[in-house]
Amino acid sequence: MYLGFVDMNAGFLIIIAALIIGMIARSKVTGTYNKFSRINTGRGLSGARMAREILDSYGLANIDIQQIGGQLTDHYDSRNSVLRLSQGVYSGTSVSSVGVAAHEAGHAVQDAMGYSPFKLRQKLVPVANLGSQLLFPLIIGGLFFHMTELYYIGASLYGAALLFQLVTLPVEFDASRRAVVYLEKSGSMSSDELTGVRKVLGAASMTYVAAALASLGQMVWLLLAGRRR
Numbered sequence: 001m002y003l004g005f006v007d008m009n010a011g012f013l014i015i016i017a018a019l020i021i022g023m024i025a026r027s028k029v030t031g032t033y034n035k036f037s038r039i040n041t042g043r044g045l046s047g048a049r050m051a052r053e054i055l056d057s058y059g060l061a062n063i064d065i066q067q068i069g070g071q072l073t074d075h076y077d078s079r080n081s082v083l084r085l086s087q088g089v090y091s092g093t094s095v096s097s098v099g100v101a102a103h104e105a106g107h108a109v110q111d112a113m114g115y116s117p118f119k120l121r122q123k124l125v126p127v128a129n130l131g132s133q134l135l136f137p138l139i140i141g142g143l144f145f146h147m148t149e150l151y152y153i154g155a156s157l158y159g160a161a162l163l164f165q166l167v168t169l170p171v172e173f174d175a176s177r178r179a180v181v182y183l184e185k186s187g188s189m190s191s192d193e194l195t196g197v198r199k200v201l202g203a204a205s206m207t208y209v210a211a212a213l214a215s216l217g218q219m220v221w222l223l224l225a226g227r228r229r
């Protein structure tokens with residue numbers, strides 16, 4: 001197997017750029033989240049109560065809100081119709097807590113309204129999970145043992161995983177947009193607090209951009225490696 005220096009460069013440059021963006025994004029998420037965790041909102045609602053208010057305003061009283069362990073583990077589980085919020089977000093009354101809770105409620109609203117990128121993302125979850133488990137054995141087998149079929153199966157699974165990460169982007173940006181629009185229109189927050197929410201959610205979005213970019217770089221590298229063989 002021989003890889004041309006120029007060909008390898010294209011993939012590697014994207015991977016390295018993604019790694020750097022990823023590192024910056026992760027430290028920025030933690031930093032921004034912690035900073036606005038110390039600033040309480042004037043209204044004083046907890047993240048859980050804010051999320052409840054948003055869900056109820058969309059007629060989604062059927063969606064349960066539960067507390068889970070860990071930090072930044074917050075997510076919406078569409079299969080069980082449950083919004084799971086980490087302890088700090090669930091009971092916290094800070095700009096960060098309310099912002100993250102509103103973002104997660106935004107995912108439930110996407111689900112209820114049949115927002116198409118959300119639906120597509122849900123369909124891709126099992127493929128993306130399968131891909132991440134089988135990817136390396138398949139591709140390593142394909143490339144190093146000259147088993148072309150394995151390489152193609154691996155590359156297809158990888159393509160699906162990449163598509164999953166790309167579809168995640170509009171889903172995440174839209175959930176944040178819905179959160180900010182609701183918080184603004186309902187008068188739940190002052191303009192300073194809203195600026196804080198935008199910063200917290202914007203930093204979180206960057207981690208998804210970095211992850212997608214890293215996958216894109218690996219895919220470019222993979223395709224060039226396959227073509228070279």
Ligand SMILES: [Zn+2]
Binds near residue numbers: 104171
């Ligand atoms: Zn999200």
